[in-house]
Amino acid sequence: MEVALKTDSRKVKPGDTFIAIPNVIRDGHDYIEQAIKNGASRVIAEHGNYSVETITVKSTREYLKDYLYKNYYPLIKDIKLIGITGTNGKTTTCLMIYQILKMLKQNVAYMGTVGFYYGDVKKPMVNTTPDVDVLYNMLLEAKDHGVEYFVMEVSSHALDKERIYGLEFDEVAFSNLTQDHLDYHKTIENYANAKRKLFEKTRNEKIAIINGDDPYYQHFILPENNNIVISDKDGDLKIEDVCFSHLGTTFKFSYLNKNYETSLNMVGRYNIYNYLTALLLVHRLGFAIDDILLLNDKLKTPSGRMELIKYGTNSIFVDYAHTPDAVKNVLISAEEFKNGRIITIIGCGGNRDPLKRPIMGRIAVEHSDYVIFTSDNPRKEEPEDILNDITVDLTSDNFEVIVDRHDAIVKGMDLLNNNDILMILGKGHEDYQETKTGKRHFSDQEEVLKYLEIKGL
Numbered sequence: 001m002e003v004a005l006k007t008d009s010r011k012v013k014p015g016d017t018f019i020a021i022p023n024v025i026r027d028g029h030d031y032i033e034q035a036i037k038n039g040a041s042r043v044i045a046e047h048g049n050y051s052v053e054t055i056t057v058k059s060t061r062e063y064l065k066d067y068l069y070k071n072y073y074p075l076i077k078d079i080k081l082i083g084i085t086g087t088n089g090k091t092t093t094c095l096m097i098y099q100i101l102k103m104l105k106q107n108v109a110y111m112g113t114v115g116f117y118y119g120d121v122k123k124p125m126v127n128t129t130p131d132v133d134v135l136y137n138m139l140l141e142a143k144d145h146g147v148e149y150f151v152m153e154v155s156s157h158a159l160d161k162e163r164i165y166g167l168e169f170d171e172v173a174f175s176n177l178t179q180d181h182l183d184y185h186k187t188i189e190n191y192a193n194a195k196r197k198l199f200e201k202t203r204n205e206k207i208a209i210i211n212g213d214d215p216y217y218q219h220f221i222l223p224e225n226n227n228i229v230i231s232d233k234d235g236d237l238k239i240e241d242v243c244f245s246h247l248g249t250t251f252k253f254s255y256l257n258k259n260y261e262t263s264l265n266m267v268g269r270y271n272i273y274n275y276l277t278a279l280l281l282v283h284r285l286g287f288a289i290d291d292i293l294l295l296n297d298k299l300k301t302p303s304g305r306m307e308l309i310k311y312g313t314n315s316i317f318v319d320y321a322h323t324p325d326a327v328k329n330v331l332i333s334a335e336e337f338k339n340g341r342i343i344t345i346i347g348c349g350g351n352r353d354p355l356k357r358p359i360m361g362r363i364a365v366e367h368s369d370y371v372i373f374t375s376d377n378p379r380k381e382e383p384e385d386i387l388n389d390i391t392v393d394l395t396s397d398n399f400e401v402i403v404d405r406h407d408a409i410v411k412g413m414d415l416l417n418n419n420d421i422l423m424i425l426g427k428g429h430e431d432y433q434e435t436k437t438g439k440r441h442f443s444d445q446e447e448v449l450k451y452l453e454i455k456g457l
């Protein structure tokens with residue numbers, strides 16, 4: 001089943017009703033003629049006269065949200081909805097839940113940055129959390145395929161723009177709040193308030209898992225929720241005795257007076273929090289902790305999250321760190337198991353929070369032996385301007401700038417000696433690079449593999 005109203009003129013078929021939504025940059029009203037050309041027989045708009053039946057409303061966005069809630073929410077309300085928010089860790093945690101529930105033979109769907117997954121279906125996504133009509137279509141598609149659990153990433157943009165309007169979550173989680181998207185939210189308080197909205201959207205007495213070691217955690221503890229705090233100090237779930245290697249992590253934890261010991265095939269202290277959030281959310285859906293722990297051997301980090309490629313004795317990690325906190329976390333993780341130098345390749349996306357650029361530059365040179373600054377997705381900006389923002393305050397000499405990302409990766413690989421670590425940060429799973437001229441195919445992993453192939457390795 002699909003939502004009957006169409007918001008995108010390109011998807012309109014003869015006889016459809018087109019609703020014109022003004023968004024951040026584009027306005028659906030500019031596409032009404034296109035929708036009519038494609039056969040729309042009715043238009044819902046805020047203004048204008050058109051050649052087909054037209055309903056004029058004060059706010060098409062409000063109209064659409066109410067329409068979806070009234071007509072489609074009853075059809076999908078039995079799906080158990082699990083939502084994760086936070087600056088970093090949403091994709092990783094959601095995909096852990098998705099893998100665990102699949103291994104427990106449950107019918108589960110995932111929706112977020114890297115796609116929309118259920119059964120054997122894997123579809124790409126444009127946004128981490130899409131607009132409300134797209135989201136309803138996904139929930140309806142999941143329902144048609146018998147999905148019982150729907151795990152989704154909830155971005156701050158989505159919360160602010162009410163892309164999840166009317167949905168009630170059974171379980172929610174907060175991973176962390178650090179600097180990102182201040183171009184959009186302006187202040188960290190606005191950013192925190194946007195994220196808090198997810199916690200207000202829980203069904204009564206439902207589960208909220210909160211990272212108690214984040215300075216903002218109290219913001220997310222609402223009295224109406226069943227809150228479970230994770231911490232390495234004094235949480236409801238307490239983490240202890242953490243040990244790292246470049247292949248994995250072992251740790252202990254206690255929860256409800258029981259002690260557990262386990263290991264993960266992934267690096268990074270933050271992944272312990274991601275994992276324990278996933279574990280608690282699945283457990284509170286009705287599965288035993290001991291049964292979930294048995295699956296750890298088969299649990300994988302998602303593509304582009306500290307993804308390891310070996311090059312002789314050197315370790316190359318491709319990681320999606322694109323915020324100051326994430327860059328710091330992954331570099332600190334690498335420092336914990338390094339036996340040689342850390343060489344980092346990093347840039348910053350264009351048309352996104354410029355305030356984070358010099359901070360990321362500083363963190364990179366502080367926690368690496370050598371840094372090659374390069375382009376991420378410059379989007380509509382000049383790559384050189386972004387690189388200048390990143391490096392403008394740097395006083396050390398342990399870095400260079402190579403604008404072309406391919407050349408930067410080749411240089412980084414050339415620099416590796418023995419037991420060195422190469423951190424290629426920012427683009428993770430992305431298979432494109434977006435510049436002024438559009439998107440072209442580009443993958444950090446493929447660049448590394450091509451280099452190894454040329455070397456005959």
Ligand SMILES: CC(=O)N[C@H]1[C@@H](OP(=O)(O)OP(=O)(O)OC[C@H]2O[C@@H](n3ccc(=O)[nH]c3=O)[C@H](O)[C@@H]2O)O[C@H](CO)[C@@H](O)[C@@H]1O[C@H](C)C(=O)N[C@@H](C)C(=O)N[C@H](CCC(=O)O)C(=O)O
Pocket residue numbers: 007008009010020021022023024025026027028029031113126127128129130131155156157158
């Ligand atoms: C800058 C920005 O926020 N843009 C978002 C915005 O796009 P927009 O203003 O261009 O408008 P649009 O929705 O494409 O077009 C307006 C209306 O015209 C209609 N239209 C448009 C074109 C056409 O030919 N025919 C037509 O009918 C559209 O269907 C829509 O109804 O509204 C769209 C629908 O919601 C979003 O997909 C799009 O996200 C872009 C891709 C984006 O990059 N957004 C980022 C900032 C974002 O939202 N990121 C968050 C979090 C990132 C994170 O994980 O940290 C996310 O959730 O992805």
Ligand SMILES: Nc1ncnc2c1ncn2[C@@H]1O[C@H](COP(=O)(O)OP(=O)(O)OP(=O)(O)O)[C@@H](O)[C@H]1O
Pocket residue numbers: 086087088089090091092093113128153155175176270271273274304305306319320321322325326327329330428
């Ligand atoms: N819990 C965490 N705390 C801090 N950093 C993390 C955490 N989990 C992952 N990271 C770092 O952040 C990067 C992005 O992780 P992930 O894709 O899971 O986050 P996300 O919240 O989905 O990001 P986005 O909003 O861009 O989709 C990882 O590659 C890693 O460097």
Ligand SMILES: N[C@H](CCC[C@H](N)C(=O)O)C(=O)O
Pocket residue numbers: 128322348349350352376377426427430
């Ligand atoms: N979902 C994030 C992704 C950033 C990834 C990074 N590679 C970049 O392009 O800045 C955003 O839209 O801000």
Ligand SMILES: [Mg+2]
Pocket residue numbers: 090091092112113114128153
């Ligand atoms: Mg994500």
